[in-house]
Amino acid sequence: MRHRLLVPGAAALSLLLAIPASAASFTPGAPGAGDSYYPESGNGGYDVSHYDLRLKYQPKTDLLEGTATLLAKTTQDLSRFNLDFGLKVSEVRVDGAKAKFAATGAHELEITPAAPLERGKQISVVVRYAGKPSEVKIGGYTAWARTPDGGVAAQEPDSAVWWYPSNDHPTDKATYDISVSVPDGTQAISNGVLASQTSKLGWTRFNWRSDKPQATYLTTLAIGKFDVTTGTTENGTPVLNAVSKDLGANEGAARASIERTAEVTGWLESVYGRYPFNAVGGYVPNVPAGYALETQTRPFYGKKAFDRGANVSVVVHELAHQWYGDSVSLKDWKDIWINEGFAAYAQWLWSEKEGEGTAQELADYVFDQHPADDPFWTVKPGDPGPDNQFDGAVYDRGAVALQALRNKLGDKVFFGLLKSWPQEHAYGNASVADFVKFAEKKSGKPLADFFDTWLFQPSKPSAGAARQALGARGTAPAPRPASWPKIAATHTIHQG
Ligand SMILES: [Zn+2]
Numbered sequence: 001m002r003h004r005l006l007v008p009g010a011a012a013l014s015l016l017l018a019i020p021a022s023a024a025s026f027t028p029g030a031p032g033a034g035d036s037y038y039p040e041s042g043n044g045g046y047d048v049s050h051y052d053l054r055l056k057y058q059p060k061t062d063l064l065e066g067t068a069t070l071l072a073k074t075t076q077d078l079s080r081f082n083l084d085f086g087l088k089v090s091e092v093r094v095d096g097a098k099a100k101f102a103a104t105g106a107h108e109l110e111i112t113p114a115a116p117l118e119r120g121k122q123i124s125v126v127v128r129y130a131g132k133p134s135e136v137k138i139g140g141y142t143a144w145a146r147t148p149d150g151g152v153a154a155q156e157p158d159s160a161v162w163w164y165p166s167n168d169h170p171t172d173k174a175t176y177d178i179s180v181s182v183p184d185g186t187q188a189i190s191n192g193v194l195a196s197q198t199s200k201l202g203w204t205r206f207n208w209r210s211d212k213p214q215a216t217y218l219t220t221l222a223i224g225k226f227d228v229t230t231g232t233t234e235n236g237t238p239v240l241n242a243v244s245k246d247l248g249a250n251e252g253a254a255r256a257s258i259e260r261t262a263e264v265t266g267w268l269e270s271v272y273g274r275y276p277f278n279a280v281g282g283y284v285p286n287v288p289a290g291y292a293l294e295t296q297t298r299p300f301y302g303k304k305a306f307d308r309g310a311n312v313s314v315v316v317h318e319l320a321h322q323w324y325g326d327s328v329s330l331k332d333w334k335d336i337w338i339n340e341g342f343a344a345y346a347q348w349l350w351s352e353k354e355g356e357g358t359a360q361e362l363a364d365y366v367f368d369q370h371p372a373d374d375p376f377w378t379v380k381p382g383d384p385g386p387d388n389q390f391d392g393a394v395y396d397r398g399a400v401a402l403q404a405l406r407n408k409l410g411d412k413v414f415f416g417l418l419k420s421w422p423q424e425h426a427y428g429n430a431s432v433a434d435f436v437k438f439a440e441k442k443s444g445k446p447l448a449d450f451f452d453t454w455l456f457q458p459s460k461p462s463a464g465a466a467r468q469a470l471g472a473r474g475t476a477p478a479p480r481p482a483s484w485p486k487i488a489a490t491h492t493i494h495q496g
Contacts, residue, residue: 186223254306366399
């Protein structure tokens, strides 16, 4: 571009004088963050540090009105940049000045500030918007679930575009203040601590605060009528659970499960170290779905997760994610084992503690249950591909790999790893390769071949490898541990 400014003539000369010499280096930010599974997710050119969301939601009409203020720092000289968003925008300001904007691609909001932005600059971006989230369809799909008394945003890997503009990739985490106004008698549940609640002229405003870095897909909003219980964990973390008043026969089982949250958090602290966030809890809205999600500080549980009665195992899974997935987040969606392998293994450890089957018995059961020609073994937990990202094998085979690692390193080193990984990577991002390096460093053993066998080969590990990693094999398949049905239910919950 620069050479065009050197064309002789008065017009070109005045142009040259009007634009700083460095102008040619100002380029658009990338429309994606470079994820290997979801190239359009997130954006390039800036890092968000804080989201301030001021929202108003009317359950009767599904109308969501909002003003989002994003604080960010540019990471390149920017002529323009993108946010990810699906609702209709009426105004955008960058550093207080009106900016041009356009909706492009599947979910891109392209913003051109009045003046280009230099690299390393702190900026504020204000987006005013309104729309009905249930009407936003991306590839024919909506992540917003309307309920009889409100609506819920809780989906993986994407849910933010249905309710607030963001840099929608787990590598760009930020703190949040989420303020939501709803008609009196209705509640708004979100992440972190309920800092305040006020009522005026028929509307109640709930102000939620998350003061530690939080990924966009782990940010949740639920509007409806809930029974709320509060308390504290033994270590003093505030607990807030919310159960819809509209769960019918599942209400008791839902409550009996999530009311174990403080106890489970305390047990997980004994395994993983101090809980990383300012609050904990869970919520069960009247969403006719069976999946659960580790939304930060306040996991989401679909109503159908409790069709067969209470399930504490799923609570263990989602709370284990607070360390493995939420505090230490993946770098790329291909690193999903960093989340799911460890959350599944936490359920195995809970089973061991409860006397319902040891992790070794669960590993033997899973290994023997799937013969070598079972497609189960074609899924590589270390890089399963976008279509198999939440396949049962990522959980089960992923947890078998951890039991094999435990046997290889011994309990002392293995449990040391489980505790030091979330401490040393707290609030950051990490890959499967980072974990392999970390385990090698902490154990002093070469582990590349071991992880290749258990996480990266599209085939069942050989009988010899199994003997070495899981111990002597019997001739009959290992029996089913008592905890298995509830653990298995969690997988179908996730695939829901
Ligand atoms: Zn999970």
